Amino acid sequence: MTKEKFKELAYLYIFGELDEEERTRFENILLENDEFQKEYDEIKSFCQLVTENKPAEANEAVLTEARYQLMRTLRQQQSPTELFAERGFLHGFLLRNYKFAFSAAVTVIMGVFIGYLMFSSKHTEPQYMAAKEQNYNITIPEKTTQSAEETKPAEETNTGKEDGFDAIKPVNNQVRSNNPVTDRFLAASLISESNPGVRLRTINKISEKSEKYESRPDDKVKQALITALKTDSNPAVRKEALNVLTKYPFDAQIRDAIVYVLSNDKNSGLRVMAIKTLSDLKFKGQKFDDNIKTALSKQASNDQNGFVRLHAASMLKETE
Amino acid sequence: MNKIDTQLILSAQQGDMSAFEQLVYKYDRQVLNIAKSFNNNDEDAKDIYQEVFIRVFKGLKDFQFKSEFSTWLFRITTNVCISYHAKKKEMDSIDKEIGSDGEDGYTLGDSLASDSKTDSVAINAEMAEQITQALEQLPPQQRMAFTLKYYEDYKITEIADMLRCSEGTIKRYLFNASNKMKMKLKNLLY
Numbered sequence: 468m469t470k471e472k473f474k475e476l477a478y479l480y481i482f483g484e485l486d487e488e489e490r491t492r493f494e495n496i497l498l499e500n501d502e503f504q505k506e507y508d509e510i511k512s513f514c515q516l517v518t519e520n521k522p523a524e525a526n527e528a529v530l531t532e533a534r535y536q537l538m539r540t541l542r543q544q545q546s547p548t549e550l551f552a553e554r555g556f557l558h559g560f561l562l563r564n565y566k567f568a569f570s571a572a573v574t575v576i577m578g579v580f581i582g583y584l585m586f587s588s589k590h591t592e593p594q595y596m597a598a599k600e601q602n603y604n605i606t607i608p609e610k611t612t613q614s615a616e617e618t619k620p621a622e623e624t625n626t627g628k629e630d631g632f633d634a635i636k637p638v639n640n641q642v643r644s645n646n647p648v649t650d651r652f653l654a655a656s657l658i659s660e661s662n663p664g665v666r667l668r669t670i671n672k673i674s675e676k677s678e679k680y681e682s683r684p685d686d687k688v689k690q691a692l693i694t695a696l697k698t699d700s701n702p703a704v705r706k707e708a709l710n711v712l713t714k715y716p717f718d719a720q721i722r723d724a725i726v727y728v729l730s731n732d733k734n735s736g737l738r739v740m741a742i743k744t745l746s747d748l749k750f751k752g753q754k755f756d757d758n759i760k761t762a763l764s765k766q767a768s769n770d771q772n773g774f775v776r777l778h779a780a781s782m783l784k785e786t787e
Numbered sequence: 788m789n790k791i792d793t794q795l796i797l798s799a800q801q802g803d804m805s806a807f808e809q810l811v812y813k814y815d816r817q818v819l820n821i822a823k824s825f826n827n828n829d830e831d832a833k834d835i836y837q838e839v840f841i842r843v844f845k846g847l848k849d850f851q852f853k854s855e856f857s858t859w860l861f862r863i864t865t866n867v868c869i870s871y872h873a874k875k876k877e878m879d880s881i882d883k884e885i886g887s888d889g890e891d892g893y894t895l896g897d898s899l900a901s902d903s904k905t906d907s908v909a910i911n912a913e914m915a916e917q918i919t920q921a922l923e924q925l926p927p928q929q930r931m932a933f934t935l936k937y938y939e940d941y942k943i944t945e946i947a948d949m950l951r952c953s954e955g956t957i958k959r960y961l962f963n964a965s966n967k968m969k970m971k972l973k974n975l976l977y
Binding site: 475517524538542660 | 805811821827829836841915943
C-alpha cells in the first residue's frame with residue numbers, strides 16, 4: 468500500500484467513514500507497520516488540534532438578533548400593494564411590460580376610488596356642495612343627522628342673522644363603517660411605516676376601531692399587530708400592539724405571540740407585561756396549555772431580570 | 788420527507804408567514820453555525836443568515852419536494868457562504884496588498900519561538916487564529932468541505948449532497964485540504 472493511499476484511509480478511519488471490514492483491515496495495517504503507525508499518530512494529532520480549536524458557535528443573542536432582522540426585512544419586502552392585489556391573474560396582468568401604461572392608469576383609478584371611500588362623508592358633503600353652489604351659509608351640527616332637505620337657503624330665513632360655520636368645532640369626517648379597505652391600509656402602515664410615531668398612532672386607530680365597532684377583527688390587521696409585537700424596533704409600539712391584541716378573542720396565534728414576547732423580548736418591561744397579560748387572561752377564565760407553562764418555567768429560572776423571574780414564578784404557581 | 792416540514796412548506800407557499808417562521812426557527816441555528824464555522828465572524832454569519840433565508844423565502848414557491856427541505860436549505864447555505872467569501876476577498880484584496888509585509892511561510896511556531904511569555908489562554912486563542920488564517924488560504928470548496936467535516940461533523944454523503952458533488956470529489960477536497968492545513972500547522976503538532 469502506498470503512503471498516499473494509507474493517509475486517505477487514515478483520515479477516513481478517524482472520520483468514522485469506514486465500514487467494519489475496512490476498519491479491521493486498517494487496524495491490522497497499523498499493527499504490522501511502524502512507519503504507518505507514526506503517520507497515523509501525526510494525522511490523529513492534527514485532527515484533534517483542529518477539532519479542539521474550532522470556532523465558538525454563535526450565541527443566543529446573535530441568533531435572536533438575526534431572527535429579528537430577518538423577519539423585519541421579510542415584512543418590508545411584502546409591499547403594501549400585495550395586501551390588496553389578487554394573486555396570479557392581477558399580478559401578471561398589471562406587471563407585464565407591455566401593459567405598464569394600462570396598469571398605471573388602473574392604479575390611479577384605484578387610488579382615487581380608495582380615497583373617495585376613505586374621505587367622503589354622506590351627511591355633510593351634499594350640504595356643503597349645495598351651499599357652495601348657491602352661496603348658502605350653513606352650520607355643521609355636532610351630530611350630523613341633518614339631511615339636505617332640512618337645510619334652508621339663507622335668503623329664505625331673513626332673520627338678519629347669518630348662520631355660519633362654527634369655527635370652534637371642527638368638521639369631523641369619521642369613518643362610520645367597518646371598511647376592510649381601511650383595515651388593509653392600517654395594516655400596511657403598521658408594517659411599512661418608518662416613523663415610530665406614525666406606527667403608534669396606527670395602532671391607536673386600530674384599537675379605537677375595534678372598541679367602537681365591536682366587530683370581528685380583520686385577519687391581516689391581527690397578523691400585522693403580531694408582526695409588530697415580535698419585530699418592531701420601538702418598545703412603545705410593541706407595548707401598544709400587545710395591548711390591542713389582548714382585546715381580540717384569544718387564540719393560538721395570540722398565545723404564541725405572548726409566549727414569544729415572554730421568551731425573547733429584549734425589554735424586561737415587555738416581558739413583565741406579557742406575564743400580566745397572562746394573569747388577566749387567567750382571571751377571565753382562560754386555561755393555559757403546556758406551551759405557556761414551559762415558557763413561564765423557563766423565565767422563572769433563567770431570565771436575567773429578577774423582577775421578571777419573580778413574576779414568572781408567581782404566575783407559574785397560580786397555573787399549577 | 789418529514790410530514791411536519793411538508794405541511795409547513797405547503798402553508799408557507801400559500802403565504803402563511805407564521806408557517807414560514809416555524810420552518811425558519813427549526814433550521815436556522817444550524818445555518819448560523821455553518822456560516823459562523825466558515826467565516827468565524829458573527830457579523831458575516833448574520834449577513835449570510837439573512838441572505839440564505841431571503842433566498843429561501845423567494846424560492847419556496849418553486850420548491851417541488853424533489854429533495855428534503857433541509858438538503859435544499861443547506862445547499863443554499865453553502866453556496867451563499869462561498870459566494871460571500873469570494874466577494875469579501877475581492878473587497879479585502881486591496882487592503883491586503885497594502886498591508887503585506889512578505890509573511891509567506893509564516894507559521895505559529897515562528898511566533899512561539901520568541902521569548903515573550905504568554906499564558907495558556909492566549910496560546911489557545913493564537914492557535915485558533917492561526918488555524919483560521921490557514922483555513923482562509925484554502926480554495927472555497929475545500930474550505931467548505933473541511934468546515935462541514937471537522938467543525939460540523941457532517942457525513943461525507945451529506946456534504947456531497949450539500950455541495951452537489953460526488954462522494955469521491957468530497958474525499959479529494961478533504962484530503963487535499965487536510966494535507967495543506969497539516970503542512971501549515973506542522974509546528975503546532977510537535
